Amino acid sequence: xxxxxxxxxxxxxxxxxxxxxxxxxxxxxxxxxxxxxxxxxxxxxxxxxxxxxxxxxxxxxxxxxxxxxxxxxxxxxxxxxxxxxxxxxxxxxxxxxxxxxxxxxxxxxxxxxxxxxxxxxxxxxxxxxxxxxxxxxxxxxxxxxxxxxxxxxxxxxxxxxxxxxxxxxxxxxxxxxxxxxxxxxxxxxxxxxxxxxxxxxxxxxxxxxxxxxxxxxxxxxxxxxxxxxxxxxxxxxxxxxxxxxxxxxxxxxxxxxxxxxxxxxxxxxxxxxxxxxxxxxxxxxxxxxxxxxxxxxxxxxxxxxxxxxxxxxxxxxxxxxxxxxxxxxxxxxxxxxxx
Amino acid sequence: xxxxxxxxxxxxxxxxxxxxxxxxxxxxxxxxxxxxxxxxxxxxxxxxxxxxxxxxxxxxxxxxxxxxxxxxxxxxxxxxxxxxxxxxxxxxxxxxxxxxxxxxxxxxxxxxxxxxxxxxxxxxxxxxxxxxxxxxxxxxxxxxxxxxxxxxxxxxxxxxxxxxxxxxxxxxxxxxxxxxxxxxxxxxxxxxxxxxxxxxxxxxxxxxxxxxxxxxxxxxxxxxxxxxxxxxxxxxxxxxxxxxxxxxxxxxxxxxxxxxxxxxxxxxxxxxxxxxxxxxxxxxxxxxxxxxxxxxxxxxxxxxxxxxxxxxxxxxxxxxxxxxxx
Numbered sequence: 001x002x003x004x005x006x007x008x009x010x011x012x013x014x015x016x017x018x019x020x021x022x023x024x025x026x027x028x029x030x031x032x033x034x035x036x037x038x039x040x041x042x043x044x045x046x047x048x049x050x051x052x053x054x055x056x057x058x059x060x061x062x063x064x065x066x067x068x069x070x071x072x073x074x075x076x077x078x079x080x081x082x083x084x085x086x087x088x089x090x091x092x093x094x095x096x097x098x099x100x101x102x103x104x105x106x107x108x109x110x111x112x113x114x115x116x117x118x119x120x121x122x123x124x125x126x127x128x129x130x131x132x133x134x135x136x137x138x139x140x141x142x143x144x145x146x147x148x149x150x151x152x153x154x155x156x157x158x159x160x161x162x163x164x165x166x167x168x169x170x171x172x173x174x175x176x177x178x179x180x181x182x183x184x185x186x187x188x189x190x191x192x193x194x195x196x197x198x199x200x201x202x203x204x205x206x207x208x209x210x211x212x213x214x215x216x217x218x219x220x221x222x223x224x225x226x227x228x229x230x231x232x233x234x235x236x237x238x239x240x241x242x243x244x245x246x247x248x249x250x251x252x253x254x255x256x257x258x259x260x261x262x263x264x265x266x267x268x269x270x271x272x273x274x275x276x277x278x279x280x281x282x283x284x285x286x287x288x289x290x291x292x293x294x295x296x297x298x299x300x301x302x303x304x305x306x307x308x309x310x311x312x313x314x315x316x317x318x319x320x321x322x323x324x325x326x327x328x329x330x331x332x333x334x335x336x337x338x339x
Numbered sequence: 340x341x342x343x344x345x346x347x348x349x350x351x352x353x354x355x356x357x358x359x360x361x362x363x364x365x366x367x368x369x370x371x372x373x374x375x376x377x378x379x380x381x382x383x384x385x386x387x388x389x390x391x392x393x394x395x396x397x398x399x400x401x402x403x404x405x406x407x408x409x410x411x412x413x414x415x416x417x418x419x420x421x422x423x424x425x426x427x428x429x430x431x432x433x434x435x436x437x438x439x440x441x442x443x444x445x446x447x448x449x450x451x452x453x454x455x456x457x458x459x460x461x462x463x464x465x466x467x468x469x470x471x472x473x474x475x476x477x478x479x480x481x482x483x484x485x486x487x488x489x490x491x492x493x494x495x496x497x498x499x500x501x502x503x504x505x506x507x508x509x510x511x512x513x514x515x516x517x518x519x520x521x522x523x524x525x526x527x528x529x530x531x532x533x534x535x536x537x538x539x540x541x542x543x544x545x546x547x548x549x550x551x552x553x554x555x556x557x558x559x560x561x562x563x564x565x566x567x568x569x570x571x572x573x574x575x576x577x578x579x580x581x582x583x584x585x586x587x588x589x590x591x592x593x594x595x596x597x598x599x600x601x602x603x604x605x606x607x608x609x610x611x612x613x614x615x616x617x618x619x620x621x622x623x624x625x626x627x628x629x630x631x632x633x634x635x636x637x638x639x640x641x642x643x644x645x646x647x648x649x650x651x652x653x654x655x656x657x658x659x660x661x662x663x664x665x
Binding site for chain 1: 399401430431432433434435436440442443445449450452460461462467468494495656658660
């Protein structure tokens with residue numbers, strides 16, 4: 001394996017470039033992605049290579065951007081369309097939810113939509129309430145869509161390649177705070193199958209399920225806890241729809257305790273679904289209730305003074321883990337006191 | 340009228356096909372044999388027929404909630420259409436789409452659409468693909484007057500012009516958005532006024548005159564194929580039935596006199612008079628067109644009624660495309 005390092009943003013860029021080199025049906029369209037290379041630089045240099053007809057600057061028109069992708073996909077191309085910020089999926093929601101997700105089913109299977117929608121989610125840049133959201137739960141709720149949230153450069157390249165090759169509408173969520181993250185990325189193209197989780201750290205005491213930037217915070221929490229003799233297993237679903245429930249459940253059956261982490265708000269978030277699936281599949285293996293560590297139920301605040309309290313971090317994740325480890329003991333103490 | 344006899348008879352036949360299909364669907368709905376909503380195209384036949392007769396089989400169209408006429412005009416099969424309206428497994432969408440999502444991708448018909456205005460961005464995508472592949476195909480977005488009040492239409496029109504795509508925006512201005520008259524929902528009289536705002540040519544045609552619609556479409560399609568970019572055609576037309584269904588239900592949103600005036604300009608009957616006047620066809624030949632197509636409709640209804648409903652195991656089929664082994 002190559003030892004070459006790339007950033008998360010460059011890994012994305014290389015995946016798109018290699019896909020466009022390999023398949024003339026692949027094109028990209030979005031706001032500022034052509035001459036400017038995208039506001040986060042993720043499409044940098046691609047228009048210079050492939051020209052303005054294949055790396056297309058569009059108007060600020062999210063509905064039409066997604067519609068462009070749908071119409072081109074259903075007539076035989078393999079589009080990549082970019083929505084600059086994840087918050088802007090709300091502007092295009094009809095095209096994503098009522099059109100892209102449903103055409104195949106509504107048309108009795110005759111339509112195929114090899115469409116990738118790329119976007120940038122997550123807080124941590126003082127971008128305030130309309131440019132910081134993590135809205136993956138909304139998208140995962142819609143049959144017909146697939147949703148991907150890579151946590152590192154290696155996964156980014158392999159998952160993006162899988163998204164482009166996928167014959168269903170797929171949303172690739174880049175995390176804004178991970179764009180500069182560096183890691184080993186092979187030059188040759190490769191694919192990480194959608195719907196396959198990765199055990200980022202093996203452990204025996206507790207399972208942490210986390211994705212995107214929270215995966216990295218969870219690994220940091222696991223390192224802190226290791227100093228206290230707590231051995232965490234960290235599972236990265238990588239794809240949220242479809243969700244690799246089997247890998248999560250198998251881990252929980254080994255560790256008997258689980259904390260689910262995301263920076264989307266807790267109420268109705270992916271953590272609720274993951275917790276429900278765990279209790280359906282592995283209730284008898286649990287030694288403590290499933291614990292969620294997530295953002296509180298408020299818009300993302302602007303000021304760094306508040307935002308740092310909004311997004312979970314290694315410290316709050318570690319606190320959640322200590323809580324699920326303490327729960328059986330606390331319950332035993334209550335029972336003892338009451339007897 | 341400089342059109343050949345074949346084209347004239349084609350225009351007529353497509354309109355009659357739409358009328359017969361829609362009247363039959365209306366009767367079935369009245370007999371409670373069709374589940375769900377039914378938006379009938381009767382009265383507007385000249386628009387779908389006039390436009391689609393100017394297209395090739397491999398050109399694309401997007402449609403509306405009132406979409407049966409567009410599919411019929413693009414060559415849709417009565418049997419599979421009728422089966423779909425009944426929710427049968429033999430229908431165009433295997434019973435999963437129904438009236439509002441009826442489609443035939445093999446005919447370039449990219450679906451009726453239950454969301455007003457949502458077809459236009461998809462037509463832009465089809466037009467983009469046609470330009471990208473240099474295939475010489477065009478896309479037509481059908482939409483109503485009401486759809487020009489929703490953002491998706493404006494985004495699509497602007498993007499199509501900005502990217503100089505081979506597309507025709509075909510507006511069916513039937514004067515009503517559902518049950519509300521157009522002049523209560525917009526401050527302009529002519530939809531075509533919007534075209535200039537995007538930098539494309541626009542033309543108003545009599546939507547009850549199939550030849551006028553056809554000739555305007557020929558010009559717009561030729562411009563699109565030659566790289567001249569988008570156009571907008573506004574066809575002034577009228578729906579003879581209500582927004583949905585066939586019964587009046589005592590609705591008073593438009594007057595009986597108004598409906599009667601428009602019905603005097605019936606696009607099919609007025610065209611038949613012209614065909615006879617100019618010697619294209621005899622009354623007997625025209626009657627034979629109707630008679631033959633009535634037989635087709637009867638056969639389609641029998642086919643649909645005799646067809647099975649989908650089995651319960653089809654519920655989860657086609658939510659996703661499974662990748663074929665590579």
